[in-house]
Amino acid sequence: MRPTLIRFLTYAVIASVLMPSVIGVLLGLGSLLAALGDDSIALICRYAALLTGVVWLLSVIATAISAGIVVIEATSRNETIDHMKNTDQRV
Numbered sequence: 634m635r636p637t638l639i640r641f642l643t644y645a646v647i648a649s650v651l652m653p654s655v656i657g658v659l660l661g662l663g664s665l666l667a668a669l670g671d672d673s674i675a676l677i678c679r680y681a682a683l684l685t686g687v688v689w690l691l692s693v694i695a696t697a698i699s700a701g702i703v704v705i706e707a708t709s710r711n712e713t714i715d716h717m718k719n720t721d722q723r724v
Contacts, residue, residue, distance in 0.1 A: 638703050645696040652689030656682050 663678030 635703075635706060638699055638706070642696065642699040642703060645692050645699055648692035649689065649696050652685055652692060656685050656689065659685060 659678050659682035663675045663682065666672075666678060667675035
């Protein structure tokens with residue numbers, strides 16, 4: 634389960650970093666198209682930017698949750714190993 638969590642965390646971090654750039658490009662393209670008079674495609678760009686913003690927010694939340702799970706799992710794994718080492722040394 635750990636490699637899957639780390640892969641998911643990696644994808645969530647990448648999405649968290651890239652999505653603001655995508656939002657900026659979509660909003661800029663929408664503004665450019667609105668200035669050129671193509672209001673229907675500009676509206677589509679604005680909605681796409683809104684959808685991308687929602688995905689970005691979800692990726693930030695997913696990053697925080699998955700990072701917490703990975704840290705808790707690593708901590709419990711280290712405590713188990715330390716506990717096993719302590720019992721081995723006593724025998």
